[in-house]
Amino acid sequence: MNAAAFSSWQAWALLSAAFAALTAVFAKIGVENISPDLATFIRTVVVLIAFAMLLFATGQFVTPGAVAPKTWLFLVLSGLATGASWLCxxxxxxxxxxxxxxxxxxxxxxxxxxxAFVFLGERPSATGWLGIALISAGAVLLAVRR
Structure with a gap:
């Protein structure tokens, strides 16, 4: 990918998908001989350390007082949802x-x-809804054992 590609949300979304796929494979192997809760804890610590290093290295670390209360609330809720998702x-x-x-x-x-439709007022197009329905159908078809 060229430098311009890294300024597009599509490139970052594709990278996210690739890393998510690796996450599944690595996690399946890693959770083999330990409890899933301990595996989630180890993963969380690694993520925390990696992001702390990234923030310090790039000078993006700011004092918590510079973050608005509403931002704190929704980031904490997002963090709790992430933790619950990872545990599950x-x-x-x-x-x-x-x-x-x-x-x-x-x-x-x-x-x-x-x-996003209910809470954020986002309105996918008819084609978007078709894609969402196809993702649903595809996930079900992949997950159903024959």
Whole structure:
């Protein structure tokens, strides 16, 4: 990818998808011999350290007072939701195959569209809703054992 590609949300979204796929594979192997809760804790500590290093290295670390209360509230809620998602994801990976867990996890795409419609007032086009329906159908088809 060239430098201009890194200024597009699409490039970052594709990278996110690639890293999420690696996350599933690495987590499935990593959770094999330990509890999913301990695995989630280790992963969380690694993420915390990595982001602290990134913020310090790039000079982006600011004092917490510079962050507005509303921002704090929604970032804390987002963090709690992330933690709950990770706990559930690692438990699912411990109990089931990654090839079945990941498609169900990706139903989050559908839920984001629904939540964004209800809470944020976002209105996907008819084509967008068709894509959301196809993602739903695809996730179900991938996750159903034959």
């Amino acid at each position: 994801y690692f438990r699912a990976l411990k109990l089931g195959p990654a090839t079945l867990v990941a498609p169900i996890d990706k139903l989050s795409v559908v839920l984001v569209a629904l939540f």
